[in-house]
Amino acid sequence: MNFIVIGTAHEFQNRDPGLEGILRAFLDQRYREPLVAIGEEFHDAIGESSLAQRLAFERHLCWCNIDMTDREKADAGILQEQEARRKMVQAGIAFRVASDDLREDAWVEKLVRPGSGTTLVVCGYVHFEPLMKKLRSRGHTTDDSRVYLHTVPQILLPGRPSQTPVSGVCDVSQGHA
Numbered sequence: 001m002n003f004i005v006i007g008t009a010h011e012f013q014n015r016d017p018g019l020e021g022i023l024r025a026f027l028d029q030r031y032r033e034p035l036v037a038i039g040e041e042f043h044d045a046i047g048e049s050s051l052a053q054r055l056a057f058e059r060h061l062c063w064c065n066i067d068m069t070d071r072e073k074a075d076a077g078i079l080q081e082q083e084a085r086r087k088m089v090q091a092g093i094a095f096r097v098a099s100d101d102l103r104e105d106a107w108v109e110k111l112v113r114p115g116s117g118t119t120l121v122v123c124g125y126v127h128f129e130p131l132m133k134k135l136r137s138r139g140h141t142t143d144d145s146r147v148y149l150h151t152v153p154q155i156l157l158p159g160r161p162s163q164t165p166v167s168g169v170c171d172v173s174q175g176h177a
Helices: 017-028 051-058 070-076 079-086 100-112 125-137
Strands: 002-008 035-040 062-065 093-095 118-124 146-148 154-156
Touching: 002 017, 002 125, 017 051, 017 118, 017 146, 035 051, 035 100, 051 062, 070 079, 070 100, 093 125, 100 118, 100 125, 118 125
Parallel strands: 002 118, 002 146, 035 062, 035 118, 093 154
Antiparallel strands: none
8 A cells, every 4th residue: 555644733634825825736637546545634623624524525536534532542551541642731842651652553553454555644743764674564555655744853752851852844845754
């Protein structure tokens, strides 16, 4: 399977002309394997619907929320950590917590279920590179992936002191963070 991963800021997912332009450009491309779906890390804070949902409907593509439900997070024992992260928001800094790996593993399982074709994936920037690595490790391609941000945040990892952030520098033209 082929995946096009777009890492972005969640506030863009509802209504951002730049993100919409990027999504439309990818939707208009021809792929070796036909474009069949859009998968998205989606939660209610984004709004009733996202740009990706509306474009999937417009293009008659399957749309799915790849994120875990609160019930799935609770069953996996990660709900509290994920909710606590939402309170750690700081301008210019993104926080990665240990349970993000478990969430991304669940996303990969949801994404690879259909079995063939190309899927466009929209996720938060902190998940961009780890998700691509997980998909590649399972033998899938992610060649056309991109980051769409106004500014690149620093990413703080679990277990690292706050004064040693991981650089969020990325090469947007190559889609690598």
